[in-house]
Amino acid sequence: MADDFSVIDSHIHLYPENEIPTLAWATTENPLAKQHSVYDYKIASAHAPVEGFIFVETDRKHDLEAGAKDGSGWEYPLMEVSWLRRIVLGQPKPGEGHGPEDAGLCSAYIPWAPVPSGAAVMEKYLAKAEEAAGDSWDKVRGFRYLLQDKPDGTALGDGFIESLKLLGRKGYVFDVGVNQHDRGRIQLEETAEMIDKAHDGVPDEEKVVFILNHLCKPDLTVTNIHTDTSFIAWRTAMFTLSKCSSTYMKLSGLFSEMDDWLKKRPVEDIFDAIMPWLSVVLAAFGPSRIMFGSDWPVCTVGVDGAWGKWRSIVDRLCYMASLGEDDMKMILSGTALEAYGIKKERRSEFEFVY
Structure with missing residues (x-):
């Protein structure tokens, strides 16, 4: 049974x-503006x-401008790297909600980076981030710069x-956070163009790996998937993005896009309501390119027992699709290990074997 398989949760926040x-x-x-610790996540x-x-x-x-000039605009993102360093090395400050016994739980972490600022500034930031990460630096597998609220x-x-x-x-790798629900199809179109530009003229072994977050946040309030232009645009984009090389998708984040009434329904009802979106992603990317992610604690807003409910929904997807054990294991852990290059040796100081 899928619920017996262990999970690499590909998307959490602390x-x-x-x-x-x-x-x-x-x-x-x-409601999320309170401490969310490793202890809380374990519960x-x-x-x-x-x-x-x-x-x-x-x-x-x-502050991108200050960061590019003298690094002062990076204070808080680098503070976050130091926070993850304490978790990874098992060196908590009093009251932070984790201990030495939790050091092995963090399989990887994905800090913020000033991606719009260009390669020269990125080089400076990476040096600062490595200094803040210390001995936890080998757990850094990629970076994210949220695009969902940025100008077209x-x-x-x-x-x-x-x-x-x-x-x-x-x-x-680069984690891609876009939002079709709030921003429309242009975010999906620009994501595909971004991937093409980033891979243009680049040897396969040097192409950046893209990991798309939360099914690109589709509009789950759609009532007629056969005629709704939002759903059709999203579905088309999923198949377009799936054809991009070195691109993966996270099964995550959908509770945030649901109406409040749906969040309170039994798991079976939630699954039935979102099955059109889940089935599209499974068909487009396949089990070897999608990965389980809880989006904890964001998933908890308005949803009791959210982590367990989302795991049950993903298990149900595996069952309804008649997936074999190997495919289930890929969705629950294998794809994340592969996409992020976890548990593999580095090729050089900055590179991982995929």
Whole structure:
């Protein structure tokens, strides 16, 4: 049974209470604006075997212009790298909610990076990030710069593409956070163009790996998938993106795109409602290019027992698709290990074997 297989959770967020003011989105009204620790995550996922997790940056405040000039705009993202260093090395500060026994749980982490600023600035940032990471640096498998709230065209700028090519040469992946639900089809179209530009003229072994987050945040409020232009555009984009080389998709983040009434329904009802989106992604990417991700703790907003419910939904997808054990294991852990280059030896100081 799929629920017996261990998981590499490919998408979680963590932050200590004393660093919440550094988060760009953390208002006093936000239900997520409280400490979310490794201990908290272990409780949330306790009913299922979790082999490890991949931490993804939590949108810390930053200043691109100041960062490019003298590095001062990178203070809070680098603070986050130091936070992950303490988790990975098992060296917590009092009250942070993790201990030495948790050091092995972080399979990899994906910090923020000033991707729009170009390769020269990225080189400076990587040196600063490596210093902040210390002995945990080998757990850094890639970087993210959230695109979902950025102006149209951001991902197509010369500096952005230059930085992506740099990441590819160094063997790092790029996590792609876009939002079709709120921003429309242009984010999907620009994502495909971004990938093409970043891979143009680049040898296969140096092409940056792209990992698409949260099914690109589709609009789950659609009532008629046969005629709705939003769904048709999203479905077309999924098959287009699946044809891009070195590109993977996370099965994650869909609770955030649901109506509140659906979040409160039984797992079976939720699965039936979102099956059209799940089936498209499975058909487009296949089990070897999709990976389980809980999006904890974001998934908990308005959803009781969210981690377990999402695991049940993914298990149900595997069952309904009549997947064999090997395919189930790829979705639950194997794809993440492969895409992020986890548990493999480095080729050189900056590169991983994929």
